[in-house]
Amino acid sequence: MSGKTIRLDRLLANLGYGSRREILLLARAGRIRLDNEILHDVEQRLTLDPALASRLSVHGEELDPLPGVVLMMNKPLGVTCSRKESGPLVFSLLPERWRRRDPAISTVGRLDKDTSGLLLLTDDGALLHRIISPRLSTPKTYRATLDRPLRGDEAPIFAAGTLMLEGEDKPLLPARMEVLDERAALLTLREGRYHQVRRMFAAVGNHVTALHRISIGALALPSDLAPGEFALLDAAGISRIFAPEAT
Numbered sequence: 001m002s003g004k005t006i007r008l009d010r011l012l013a014n015l016g017y018g019s020r021r022e023i024l025l026l027a028r029a030g031r032i033r034l035d036n037e038i039l040h041d042v043e044q045r046l047t048l049d050p051a052l053a054s055r056l057s058v059h060g061e062e063l064d065p066l067p068g069v070v071l072m073m074n075k076p077l078g079v080t081c082s083r084k085e086s087g088p089l090v091f092s093l094l095p096e097r098w099r100r101r102d103p104a105i106s107t108v109g110r111l112d113k114d115t116s117g118l119l120l121l122t123d124d125g126a127l128l129h130r131i132i133s134p135r136l137s138t139p140k141t142y143r144a145t146l147d148r149p150l151r152g153d154e155a156p157i158f159a160a161g162t163l164m165l166e167g168e169d170k171p172l173l174p175a176r177m178e179v180l181d182e183r184a185a186l187l188t189l190r191e192g193r194y195h196q197v198r199r200m201f202a203a204v205g206n207h208v209t210a211l212h213r214i215s216i217g218a219l220a221l222p223s224d225l226a227p228g229e230f231a232l233l234d235a236a237g238i239s240r241i242f243a244p245e246a247t
Contacts, residue, residue, distance in 0.1 A: 003049070008032070009042035015064050016100030026058065033057045064097065068124050069105065070238055072219070075119040076227035081110035090119065093228050108132060109192060117142070117213035118221040120241070121230070131216075131241060137173070137190040138217050138241065142197050145210035149182040154204050158187070165199045172200070186214070218243035 009023040012032070017023060024042050026032055032039045034046075034056050046052060048066060056063045071094075075081075079088040090107060091099055098105060101123060108120035108131050122128050131138055154177055157163055161174040172193070178186040187197055198208045214221050219240040225231060 003047065005045040005047050007042070008039060008044050008046055011046060011048075012058065014067065014102045016097040016102075017058055031059050033060075064095075065232060067101075067103065069122060070124065070127065070233040071105070071121040071230045072221070072225070072233055072237070073119045073121060073230035074221055074225045074227050075111050075116055077116050078113060080113045081107040081119065087113075090121070093230065094121075111213060112195065115142075115211045115213065116227065117211075118216055118219070119213070120216065120233075127238070132192070134191065136242070139188050139190050139215075139244075140192070140213060141186055141188045141215045143180070143212045143214055144185055144187055144197055144201065144208050146183045146185070146201060147207035147209050148205075150179060150185065150206070151204065154185070154201075154206075155179070157204060158200060163200065163203060165193065165196075165203060168193075172196070175200070217241040 008027075009020045012018070012023045012026075013020050018026070020042070023032075027040050027042045030038045030040075036057075046056070050066070053063045053066050073090065073093065075090060079090050079093070081090050083089065083091065091105070094105065103123045103125065105121050105123045106128060108122060108128050111117065111119055120131065130136065158172075158175040158177050161171060163172045164170075165172065173189075173191050175190070176188045180186060187200070189196060193199075197211055201208050217240055219233075219237060222231070
């Protein structure tokens, strides 16, 4: 992003502040400032660098995050990672203006409606595809609460790399399980098949009653990030996604 330039009106329109006509009216009204100086020329080109967000203000407030934003959300139960399904959507948890950004903020993969926990969102398509690439095999760790006590043989079955899910013809990659108590376990996967954790426990005769994702790579969900809240990731946070998993 650094070094690229963009017209003021296009930048603000892409960030959801309004149409280019509306941006022009904001400028004429003196509502846009750069380094605390009023900007009237919406055709002025600005350099896209990290410092711009703190130098540029609209309505007296610091600019929203520039393109290339990455968010970490504590996804609550009952919301879906979709723009098309009915009912509450994760995007409704973002500020209203952020839902008008172009490129749009999208979820990095999905958590189903009945799964909570760490969810990444970004407007960076290249980063999104890098994270979900099967070749990268980014580890993801879930806390599963179970309907029945563990039998004791689940961990070696999951680690063997031979478990077949119903309706599939390719075995799962090895997965690591850590027992928390007789009805709870941590499960770390390096792939993301449909409802994989739930189907794995179903394959060994159990039922997942609650599922919560706690980490992606070495990026762990902070304990103080409440359900429905999100936080911006800086470069260090993004790098943890691709680092070895948290321990």
